Every structure is written in structure tokens, then in C-alpha cells.
Amino acid sequence: MAQDKKKVVVIGSGPGGSGVAALLQARGYQVTLLDRNEFYGGKCWSFTRDGYVVDSGVHMFSMGVSGQFGDINRMVRGDLEWLTANPSEHLLLDGKYRLNLYQSLTDPRAMFSNLRTNMQIAKDMIAEKAGRGGLSKELDREVYRAAKKNSPLETLRAVAKIALLNPSYLVELDEITLQEFLHRITDEWLPLQGLAALSMLLTVVPYSEVSAGEYLWCFANAFRKQTLGVPRGGSREIPGAFLRAFQRDGGELRLGSEVARINIRDGKARGVFTTGGEQIDADIVISNAGIKRTLEMAGEEHFPADYVSYVKKLKYSCSFITTKYGLDRRVVDLPAPGFFNVPAVDPDHMFDYIEEGGVPEDPFLFTPFPSEWDPYAAPSGKQLIICGVPGPIEVTKDNVAQCERILDRAEERLLEIFPQMANHIEWKMRTHIAHTAAITGKPTGECIGLAQCVGQTGVHKPTPWTPVKDLWLVGTDAGARGVGTEQAGGSAIYVANLLS
Numbered sequence: 001m002a003q004d005k006k007k008v009v010v011i012g013s014g015p016g017g018s019g020v021a022a023l024l025q026a027r028g029y030q031v032t033l034l035d036r037n038e039f040y041g042g043k044c045w046s047f048t049r050d051g052y053v054v055d056s057g058v059h060m061f062s063m064g065v066s067g068q069f070g071d072i073n074r075m076v077r078g079d080l081e082w083l084t085a086n087p088s089e090h091l092l093l094d095g096k097y098r099l100n101l102y103q104s105l106t107d108p109r110a111m112f113s114n115l116r117t118n119m120q121i122a123k124d125m126i127a128e129k130a131g132r133g134g135l136s137k138e139l140d141r142e143v144y145r146a147a148k149k150n151s152p153l154e155t156l157r158a159v160a161k162i163a164l165l166n167p168s169y170l171v172e173l174d175e176i177t178l179q180e181f182l183h184r185i186t187d188e189w190l191p192l193q194g195l196a197a198l199s200m201l202l203t204v205v206p207y208s209e210v211s212a213g214e215y216l217w218c219f220a221n222a223f224r225k226q227t228l229g230v231p232r233g234g235s236r237e238i239p240g241a242f243l244r245a246f247q248r249d250g251g252e253l254r255l256g257s258e259v260a261r262i263n264i265r266d267g268k269a270r271g272v273f274t275t276g277g278e279q280i281d282a283d284i285v286i287s288n289a290g291i292k293r294t295l296e297m298a299g300e301e302h303f304p305a306d307y308v309s310y311v312k313k314l315k316y317s318c319s320f321i322t323t324k325y326g327l328d329r330r331v332v333d334l335p336a337p338g339f340f341n342v343p344a345v346d347p348d349h350m351f352d353y354i355e356e357g358g359v360p361e362d363p364f365l366f367t368p369f370p371s372e373w374d375p376y377a378a379p380s381g382k383q384l385i386i387c388g389v390p391g392p393i394e395v396t397k398d399n400v401a402q403c404e405r406i407l408d409r410a411e412e413r414l415l416e417i418f419p420q421m422a423n424h425i426e427w428k429m430r431t432h433i434a435h436t437a438a439i440t441g442k443p444t445g446e447c448i449g450l451a452q453c454v455g456q457t458g459v460h461k462p463t464p465w466t467p468v469k470d471l472w473l474v475g476t477d478a479g480a481r482g483v484g485t486e487q488a489g490g491s492a493i494y495v496a497n498l499l500s
């Protein structure tokens with residue numbers, strides 16, 4: 001009977017909030033979902049401009065249909081559809097080597113299509129080593145370095161454990177950085193540049209900070225599932241599909257409804273107060289607003305002091321800032337619908353410019369071509385290109401100015417690589433930290449949420465349950481592993497399972 005249903009209020013309609021709302025509504029709860037924006041989806045949102053479907057950020061989804069979103073969609077009987085491609089990425093390495101990345105690392109097509117580049121890389125490496133004082137000297141050094149590192153057998157064992165996603169091994173690797181882990185295997189710049197860039201792509205944390213366990217979980221899963229892709233209709237279709245199922249099942253969605261305060265009585269969450277002064281009662285409150293904002297809304301006085309100080313010390317990921325280009329015709333033709341410029345710089349210092357307030361000499365460019373994934377992302381015959389580059393997060397005057405300079409440099413580099421774009425730009429627009437912060441209502445514009453750095457992943461990750469009874473967290477800050485939106489999806493499944 002309807003009056004017996006437990007009432008749930010979910011604060012925020014990001015992928016985590018919309019996912020958990022749909023799952024709980026489907027499982028017999030009576031859910032009200034509130035979002036401060038007039039649109040749904042949080043940072044996973046897209047909008048229409050002149051017939052283009054434009055991502056508010058710059059998204060690709062590492063596991064697509066086989067990941068957490070595929071699972072939620074099946075559980076709520078949603079209508080989410082996925083698009084994949086093979087090869088999925090085209091890489092420019094060291095400013096000169098072009099490589100196609102396939103969904104599977106062992107795809108035989110990769111061997112053929114990259115044969116010439118791989119031979120060139122090997123040839124250049126040998127020539128470089130010979131130039132640096134002869135192969136034998138270099139070999140001596142390699143042997144010396146290898147003696148201090150993993151033996152080849154240890155390395156092979158490590159690779160096998162990673163491929164099998166051995167949980168105990170990942171827990172162990174949560175305690176060291178990816179940089180530390182990789183330097184046990186190699187000091188060669190080229191592979192390290194690729195992996196440092198990939199760390200920024202998968203976690204938006206420099207590889208000198210990211211937890212090796214978290215990164216390898218994301219990396220191994222992406223290649224194991226082989227369904228990296230995008231949803232048909234743009235990134236908004238992920239929360240969109242969940243919310244259509246949610247409303248079909250009787251859930252109540254209220255957009256433009258901001259929560260000012262979480263109502264805590266006798267140590268229990270009992271509902272929320274909106275900024276409009278409305279009181280909404282509930283048996284359970286689930287917050288998708290991020291762990292720090294949730295504490296503010298509930299009032300620190302309701303939590304143990306050590307929890308408050310733990311939460312205050314948690315660090316955020318870096319940002320991704322973007323320029324979107326609507327082109328009047330399809331001028332860039334690549335083998336894959338996504339392009340990366342992997343910086344030709346010292347991998348250990350690739351992203352130092354972010355903290356230093358500087359501009360990258362050779363920027364890492366994460367450049368999906370949405371209209372190559374999905375022709376409906378641009379009007380017929382036209383092309384949409386979105387170029388993302390990592391940046392700082394605090395929304396200050398200096399950081400906003402730094403973002404503009406980074407985006408200037410990113411555009412310069414993009415047009416060096418694809419000069420044919422220059423005369424066909426119908427419109428372009430930038431989004432940076434101030435735009436991201438305006439979506440979430442925070443003073444920071446981090447890309448992901450909490451940083452997946454050493455000390456904040458695996459057993460160190462905040463749990464979805466809080467010390468306040470019936471107050472839960474969902475989203476990237478709560479409980480799960482994975483790439484960006486997908487860990488928010490994993491968190492939604494985790495919370496729904498714990499509650500039902």
C-alpha cells in the first residue's frame with residue numbers, strides 16, 4: 001500500500017543521484033529527487049545549440065553498456081543505448097608517432113594498423129640509445145636499474161594479477177602511487193608519457209598522486225569489457241534514461257529546487273528544507289551533493305569531531321576545461337572518433353603547470369569528436385569537436401585567468417595538429433572551472449569529485465553511510481571505484497543494495 005512505502009529524499013540528479021533514485025523507486029520506495037538546477041544530470045549534462053548536441057563537459061565512458069550504467073539501465077528497465085567504435089582512439093605520441101587504440105589490447109587489428117609506427121618507435125629508441133654512448137653502455141645501465149626494480153618475473157606476475165583484477169593485490173597497490181609502481185618497471189619516457197596522460201584521463205589526478213590500485217582497476221576493466229563508448233543522444237541520456245524510468249515508476253522529480261538544510265532530529269535525518277522554505281519529510285535522505293557540502297547542509301555539530309576533520313582533509317581531483325567547436329563541415333577525418341595529444345614532456349612533470357599557475361608547453365588534449373560517434377550530435381554534414389585539457393579547481397580570479405591561458409595554448413596546439421579546422425569554425429565556446437562550479441553550486445570546479453589519490457581509495461574511500469542515522473551519500477564521493485561518472489553509478493548500485 002502506498003502509505004506504507006518508505007519515503008526517500010535524494011538531493012541531486014547527477015549520475016549517482018538519478019541512478020539511486022531510479023533503483024529505489026523500482027524497488028518499492030517512494031522517492032522525491034530534488035536538484036538545484038533547472039536541468040538534470042549535474043556534471044553529466046548536455047545541451048542543444050544550433051542543432052548540435054553539446055556536452056557540458058567532455059565525456060567518454062570507459063565501460064559503456066558493460067559497466068555500472070548498463071547494469072542500472074537493465075535493473076530499472078531503462079532505454080539507454082550505447083555507441084562503440086573500434087579503434088576507439090587515435091593517439092599522437094611525442095609529437096610524431098600516430099597510434100590507433102583498440103577496445104582490446106590484444107586486438108590483432110591493432111598490430112597491423114600500428115605496425116609501421118611501432119617499428120619506427122623501436123628504431124628511434126635504438127638510435128637514441130646508440131647516440132647516448134652506445135648500446136652496451138645503455139644496456140649496462142638498464143641491468144643496473146633493473147636490479148633495483150622488479151625482476152622480469154615479478155613484473156610478469158604483477159601484470160597477471162592486474163589482468164585478473166586480483167582484489168588483494170589492488171588493495172596493496174592502493175597504498176602506492178602509479179608513478180612509484182611504474183618506475184619499478186621502466187624509466188622509458190614514451191610508455192610513461194602514455195600512462196601519465198592516461199592517468200589524467202581516467203582519474204583526473206596526476207600519476208604522481210593517483211593510487212596505483214584505483215588506476216589499474218579502471219585501466220584493466222576498460223580493456224576487459226571492450227565497450228568503451230558514449231550513449232546515443234549525448235551524456236545527458238545517462239541520467240535522462242534513469243529519470244524517465246524513475247518517473248514512469250511514480251518517482252517525483254523537482255528541478256530548480258535547492259536544499260538549504262538537511263533536517264536532523266534526535267540524531268536521525270528526517271527530511272530537508274529547501275531554499276524556498278519548504279519542509280519535505282522523509283525516512284531516509286541520500287545526498288548526491290558531495291561529502292563536504294552534505295556536512296555543511298546537515299550541520300557539523302551532528303557528526304563526531306574526527307569525522308568532520310577527516311572530511312575537511314579530503315582532496316578533490318583536478319579540473320578539465322574545454323573548448324567546443326561547431327564546424328561548418330566535416331573537416332577532420334581520423335580512424336577513430338576520439339583523439340589524444342600525449343605531451344612530449346618529462347612524464348614526471350607533465351601536469352606540474354596546474355599547481356604552478358602556468359601553461360603547458362605541450363598540452364594533453366582529450367578530444368572526442370561527438371559527431372563521429374553519433375552523427376546526430378551535429379547537423380547533417382557538419383562536425384562537432386570538443387577539446388578538454390586539465391586545469392586547476394579553485395574558482396579564483398587568478399585561476400580563471402590561468403584557465404583562459406591554458407585554453408589559448410590548447411587551441412594553438414589543436415590547430416597545429418588539425419590546421420584544416422581553422423577556416424571552418426562556425427562557432428566555438430569555452431567552459432571552465434567557473435561553469436563546472438555553477439553546475440554543482442560549489443566554490444570549486446573539480447572534474448570528478450574526490451581525488452582517487454593514495455589515502456582516498458579502496459578501504460580509505462568515504463563510505464556511503466554517515467555517522468548520522470538515515471543520512472547517506474551517493475556519487476563519486478561515496479564508496480565505489482571507477483572512472484568519473486561510472487564510480488557514481490557504482491555508488492548508486494551499492495547504496496540501493498545496502499538499503500534494500
Ligand SMILES: Cc1cc2nc3c(=O)[nH]c(=O)nc-3n(C[C@H](O)[C@H](O)[C@H](O)COP(=O)(O)OP(=O)(O)OC[C@H]3O[C@@H](n4cnc5c(N)ncnc54)[C@H](O)[C@@H]3O)c2cc1C
Nearest residue numbers: 012014015016036042043057059060259289475476484485
Ligand atoms: C569537463 C568535464 C569532463 C568530464 N569527463 C568525464 C569523462 O570523460 N568520463 C566520465 O566518466 N566522467 C567525466 N567527468 C566527471 C563526471 O561528470 C562526474 O564525476 C560525475 O558527473 C559526478 O557524478 P555525481 O553523481 O557524483 O554528481 P554530480 O554530477 O556532481 O551531480 C551533483 C548534483 O547535485 C546537485 N546539488 C548539489 N547541491 C544541491 C542542493 N543543495 N540541492 C539540490 N541539488 C543539489 C547539483 O545540481 C548536481 O546536479 C567529467 C566532468 C567534467 C566537468
